[in-house]
Amino acid sequence: MRRRGLNARLIAGAAVLLLLIAGAFTLTVTGIDRLHGANRELQRSLQRISAADDFERLAIDLETGMRGYLITRDPRFLQPYDAAVLRLPAAGRALLGSIPLAATTRRQLAQDVIADIDAYVRGYVASQIALTRRDPAAARQAAAVGEGKRQVDHIRADFTRLDGIERANAARIRRDSDDASSRALLFALLGLAICPLLVLLFAGYLSRLVVLPIRRVAAAAIRVASGDLGGRVPESGRGEAVALARSFNTMSETLQQSRDELESQNAELEAQQGELERALDALADEKQRNERYHEVVAHISSEAAVEPLAELLLRDLGEILEADAGTLYVLDVSDFAAPHVLAAVSGFERDRVPQRLAANAGLAGRALAERRIVQASHEGTELRISAFGADVPVQHELHVPFFNSTGEHAAGIASFVRSADRPFTPSQLELLAGLSESVAIGLSRSLTFEYAQHHARVNQAVIETAQDAYIGVDEDATIVAWTPQAQTLFGYGEEEAIGRSIPELLVPERHRAEYVASHRRLVSEAHQAASVTHRFELYAQHKDHHEFLIELSVAPVRVAGRWRLNGFVRDITGRVDRDRERDARAAVSRILAERKGVQELIDPVLQALGEALHWQLVVFWTPADDGRLHCRGIWHDPRVAQSQKLEELTQASGLERGEGQPGWAWSAESPRWSLVRAEEGPRSRAAAAAGLRASASVPIGAGRQLLGVLEFFRWEARAPDEELLETLAAISDLVVEVTERRRAEQEAERLKNEFFALVSHELRTPLTSIVGYLELVLEREAGDVTEQQERFLGIVERNARRLQRLVGDLLFVAQVEAGTLNLERRRAQLETIVRDAVAAALPRAEQLQVTVLADAEPVPEIEGDPDRLGQLVDNLISNALKFTPAGGSVTVALHRSGGMLELSVTDTGIGIPAAEQARLFDRFFRASTAVEREIPGIGLGLSICRAIADGHGGRIEVESTVGAGTTFRVTLPLDARVVPRQPHLPSGAREA
């Protein structure tokens, strides 16, 4: 609940006072007004009385006039009558108007009177007058009746009554008026007396409520202002006064507290001031250290060379540390075992300090290893150093490694000693620690700088002495450096080359776009990634316009924000030409080996020569019966676009001896090389139009053996290369030689085949007789044969049969060699073949006391030659028997393994040395184990086996251990197709 404020109280008081004064005033005014009203009423009442009197007078006048006339008949009496009649209505209206409408009784009375008078005038008086005029007698008689008198009396009585009422009314009004005036006077007097009293009362109230509290507060405020903060005011009174007092009290209390606090703070401040002064002193020290720091840093940046910088640093740091002596070693990676070398000495004798600091040695080594400052004190020890020309004891030593934040090795390490027993202070160490990275950076920079200078000198020396020409090029391929070697190579002097663009000056026009693209790519790659050396081979153009092949090694180097390309150039024409010539020889040899017919050699050889030797167009001319050279073959590089014209001209007509370059080479029987000159003829013009700029012609063979002339064209305007011509001549010789040899070989082949035919016939015929007649004798056709004769003849027969087999084998091998082995294509059941072969071998095995086992599972048929497959199995089994000593065994196995048939013949024989196994299937090869034991054979059986296995798309392999046995394993594909052999010999040569 809020207490009502002073404001409300004052307003309420003032309002009550005003109401009282206004009430008294209103009462007075009302009394006066009522007095006025009574007066006006009285006036009107008197008027009405007068109006009634006036009207009564008129009525009397009327009566009197009429009576006088009646009696006298004198018309004078009619004058008042007439005047009364005339005034009567107005007088009536005046009377009626003076009576208030509310006074109904009186109005009724007045109206009755007026109506009676009117009726009297009009009805009686007027008729009496008129009667008088006409008959005065009758009139007097009539008047005698008294009628008029009675009417007048009646009116008079009414009048009297009206008058009476009116007079009573007037009296009452007068009384009221008197009362009112008395009351008004009373109220006025009362108001006059009460109002000042009320005003005084209100003023008193106001003073108690407002002025008094303010005064008290003001007094207290004066006390507070004078410093007496204990002053308080009573919190009595009402509204804002109380609030004021309370606020004041709160304020003075707060002030008192604040003053207490301030006093305690003051004490603290005084205490802090002391500390501040000390801190300022420390700051001054710090500033001095900073200055020292910046001084050292400034020294670091001022000196670039390592040695002076080291001296400077050692001096500065020594001063900071107040050291008596010190050393500074800097990084020198030439010796990783001791990567720091002495750079500066102070206080020590230089030659008594180690020149290199061994890694991990002593306290310095520890500082390096742990990457931190290491210090040590040696109070009371015998440690002494040689300094100042004498040995002095070392009391304190300090080792500071200087590490870059990134470096693996310290850029340097400084060591300081003090001979006095005065330890290094923390502040000195702190400054040193703060400086160590700057020192490291400074040292690294100087070391790098020196290293770079050294390398620059080395590089310069290398460039000046190198065999390669050096060309420096900027980002847009402008030459900025040019060595004498470059001048030798390209013909341009330094002043001609510098500032020129490489492609314009040195690159043949047709390669310029390519070169510019490579250069741009190189620059952009250098921008993107680390620089890498690139190597190019390209044609360059000499000042005299001849072209030659160079190898260009380019290494981009960043110089002052731009890439500079360092190019090393070497003339590799010779090297490349030799490589190409070797390639050409190889390619031609390969073609000669692969192609048998002379005609089918031409195109591949032309292409091989063109591609390998980088000639873009090659023509082969041969002399014909008409005594002219004619084109027999032509090849052009697919990149040569417009060579049709030249090719047409070449093929259209022949060349006479001495006509054109090929004709000249033909007649002179020597090679010729020249630049293409368009004016020399239509072919030269066409060649030039195709962009071909040099040509060479080389005769192949000589004299009657001249096979033809090779004509070459190339893009490059290369100077004649004798070596290349020689190579071409050599290749030509090779072609001639191979062609000759090919002819000889064909002849030899024919002779060989004839020989085999002879052998097969001429050996078999006598064999036929030998075997035939032996059989006859053994069959007793020629009579009895003794037992001994029969045994001997059996030996003869066995050897004849062997001879017969041998002849068969030789013939078979010959067929394989000649590629004329023809295998039949039939269904071959290998299981049956194996069983038959085993069965056939059994008698011999029994003889040799060797067990033969067959392990053949049923397998699908394959397509092949059953006779040859039988021969294969027979050979393997008879081989196994031959090499297996008595008591051993031979196992023949046949299995299916996936899509293959696997046939193996395993023996427990003497075995084949591993080194010989690879050659085992070669014709006429015999294993050493067989030769040693003098086991007969000529080494054809296994080569025949291999030929048969190959012919069926299969394979034969051997596994063997000397002394343990051998396994031959033949794998044949189930879907084997007899591999048809294309005979290489011309059909005529096969006749046997």
Next chain:
Amino acid sequence: MSDVPARILVADNDEDVLALVAFRLRRAGYEVLLARDGDEALAQARAELPDLCVLDVMMPGLTGVEVTQRLRSDESTRTLPVILLTARVQEADLVRGYAAGANAYVRKPFDAKALRTQVETLLAERDGDGPAG
């Protein structure tokens, strides 16, 4: 086999082989005519009209294959059975022989049994298929 022994013409330029073959065939009960080269063989065959010919392939003058060709082109000897006897074993030779009209092939050195079997087979075929005689 009929009571009249069949007559067989044998031609070979090698006397020994000729004698051997002749001996074997006579032993088997045949009458044997001999020729020492191709021309003689052709003349004999035309003149004698043997029941069967055994011809060596490699002979001076006409070869066995050529003799066979000629026999086949002659009406009288068109169906005369011919066995070629040869040391040559290459397929091409076989093909050439059969193409010329030979009925069988026997390789040198020959197996007496094989030769006899071939002869008997061909004669039996001729007796069965050909006109009676």
